[in-house]
Amino acid sequence: MKEIELTDPKEIALIQRVYEVFLVEGMKRVTMDHMSKILNVSKKTLYKYVKNRKELVMKSTIFQVERDTAKIIEIQNKELNPIHEQHELTLFFMETLSKINPIVHYDLENYFPEAWKYLTDFFGGFCYRSICENLERGQKEGVYRKDFNPAVVGRLYSSKIDVIFDGELFPSTDFNFKDVYSEYVLYHLNAIVSEDGKKILTELDFK
Numbered sequence: 001m002k003e004i005e006l007t008d009p010k011e012i013a014l015i016q017r018v019y020e021v022f023l024v025e026g027m028k029r030v031t032m033d034h035m036s037k038i039l040n041v042s043k044k045t046l047y048k049y050v051k052n053r054k055e056l057v058m059k060s061t062i063f064q065v066e067r068d069t070a071k072i073i074e075i076q077n078k079e080l081n082p083i084h085e086q087h088e089l090t091l092f093f094m095e096t097l098s099k100i101n102p103i104v105h106y107d108l109e110n111y112f113p114e115a116w117k118y119l120t121d122f123f124g125g126f127c128y129r130s131i132c133e134n135l136e137r138g139q140k141e142g143v144y145r146k147d148f149n150p151a152v153v154g155r156l157y158s159s160k161i162d163v164i165f166d167g168e169l170f171p172s173t174d175f176n177f178k179d180v181y182s183e184y185v186l187y188h189l190n191a192i193v194s195e196d197g198k199k200i201l202t203e204l205d206f207k
Contacts, residue, residue: 019060026103061115065122082138083200097177105165128158143197
């Protein structure tokens with residue numbers, strides 16, 4: 001796949017709106033006609049930036065990845081305690097998860113495999129490295145236990161994020177992504193914090 005870059009401010013503003021529509025509506029059911037009506041823009045405007053819906057989905061996925069990457073770096077640059085860093089990241093991702101339609105995961109994986117791969121590569125690449133950095137720093141600072149391998153735990157954590165969106169395991173009639181993700185992070189942290197880290201963890205609200 002040829003690398004796609006979002007550099008035009010007008011295009012970025014449009015793709016952000018597209019992304020927000022996809023979060024609520026999913027991708028499969030939203031045609032170019034439907035998208036133009038929802039956004040109140042002409043189809044000509046949409047086709048100025050993309051060739052088809054497939055490319056529109058890809059660009060919205062790229063927007064999400066670039067936005068998430070920038071936010072993760074912003075939080076990392078604060079040089080917070082590793083547990084507080086994880087807390088801020090969790091609150092950021094929960095904000096998005098509270099808005100997302102469960103069908104988005106299904107649509108991406110089944111109808112837009114290139115965009116799905118781009119997203120999973122992000123989780124397995126940048127997110128994995130960020131998690132490992134957090135784990136290693138937590139061990140050095142004494143808030144995480146020292147008797148685990150960050151590379152192994154980092155892979156387990158990043159590879160299982162996809163499970164949160166499993167509609168069969170967590171049907172939307174009984175669960176929402178926000179609550180599942182919160183429990184997932186707490187499950188992860190409670191398994192690795194030291195006694196000192198546990199004191200910090202109990203003071204934070206991950207809900």
